Structure formats: C-alpha cells, structure tokens
Amino acid sequence: MIKATSCGGVVIFRGKILLLYKNYKNRYDGWVLPKGTVEAGEEYKETALREVHEETGVKASAIKYVGKSQYTFNTAHDVVVKQVHWYLMMADSYYSKPQKEEYFEDSGYYKYHEAYHLLRFPNERQILEDAYQQYIELKKAGLWGNKKYF
Known part of the structure; x- marks a missing residue:
C-alpha cells in the first residue's frame, strides 16, 4: 500500500464554483475540483494554490481550510490511499484555461446546484x-471579498 497526499481548492467567483472536465484516454472522464500532489518542502496551502493555478490558470486566494477527503485506487503494482486537503478559495475573475497536459478538456464556473450534480465523486x-x-x-x-479577512 502506498500513501499519497494532495491538496486542492473549491474556487469561487461571484458565487460560482470552478470545475474541470478530465478525459483520460477515454477510460476516465468526469467533472472534478482542481487538486494535485504535494511537492517536497511545500505547505499544504501552497500546494493547493499552485495546483489550482497549474490546472486552471486561475490566480486564487486561499480563504480558509475546509477539511480533508480520502479515497483509494489501484495501480498496476499497488493500492494507493490518497488523502486530499481542501481550501476554500476566491478567484479574481471568471478566467480559466484547462491544463491539456493533465488531460483536462474543459473548465468553467457553475452555480452551486449545477456544480454539485456535475461532480463525479461523492467525496x-x-x-x-x-x-x-x-x-x-x-x-x-460581510467578510467574503474583504482583504482584511485573509
């Protein structure tokens, strides 16, 4: 068993949530939140901000820690147990550009109920x-968008 740690963000702009659509060689497809692996020497918040920027092109501010989720998946050689630390983030615009190298085909901001139903994974x-x-x-x-808060 391999343990892995990732960090990501629930990115909001004007009440809408940023999602990514991933399609990996037609074996995996679905809408997800931006997240990625912690690099050596990185704090969790740094990882979350970096991954959001790399995967979506979005410059976001981390507002607060939300919590963590955990899931397992199989590779050819082992079982991976992944823990993901999540942050509530605020974007400064509706701009986003999916990272093609990571098989993201689309990105965009959705109303809460749309995002909730689009997301592929229950966690x-x-x-x-x-x-x-x-x-x-x-x-x-009155604290959302208030620069004094973060």
Missing part, C-alpha cells in the same frame, strides 16, 4: 457542500 460533492456553506456564512458576515 468531492461533500467537500463542495462544506466549502459552500462556509462561503455563505462569510458572505452573510
């Missing part, structure tokens, strides 16, 4: 639900 839907609730609370408190 990402749960993270989206948690992050969006925190976004709503920050917005109600």
Whole structure:
C-alpha cells in the first residue's frame, strides 16, 4: 500500500464554483475540483494554490481550510490511499484555461446546484457542500471579498 497526499481548492467567483472536465484516454472522464500532489518542502496551502493555478490558470486566494477527503485506487503494482486537503478559495475573475497536459478538456464556473450534480465523486460533492456553506456564512458576515479577512 502506498500513501499519497494532495491538496486542492473549491474556487469561487461571484458565487460560482470552478470545475474541470478530465478525459483520460477515454477510460476516465468526469467533472472534478482542481487538486494535485504535494511537492517536497511545500505547505499544504501552497500546494493547493499552485495546483489550482497549474490546472486552471486561475490566480486564487486561499480563504480558509475546509477539511480533508480520502479515497483509494489501484495501480498496476499497488493500492494507493490518497488523502486530499481542501481550501476554500476566491478567484479574481471568471478566467480559466484547462491544463491539456493533465488531460483536462474543459473548465468553467457553475452555480452551486449545477456544480454539485456535475461532480463525479461523492467525496468531492461533500467537500463542495462544506466549502459552500462556509462561503455563505462569510458572505452573510460581510467578510467574503474583504482583504482584511485573509
């Protein structure tokens, strides 16, 4: 068994959530949240911001830690147990450009209920639900978009 750690973001701009569409050699396809592997010496928040930027071209600000999810998958030689640390993030525009080298074919911002139903994996839907609730609370408190907050 191999343990792996990734970090990602629930990126919001004007109430809409950023998603990526991945199609890997027609064996894997679906909408996902941006995330990627922690590099040596990196803090989790740094990884999340870097991966969001690499996979989507989006410059985002990390607002707060949301939580973690875990899943397992098989490779040809082993079972991988992956833990993903998630951050609520704010983008500065609707711009996004999917990273073709990672088999992302599309990206875009979607309303909460659309994003929730588009996401392929239940653990990402749960993270989206948690992050969006925190976004709503920050917005109600007048803290979303307030540079003093982060």
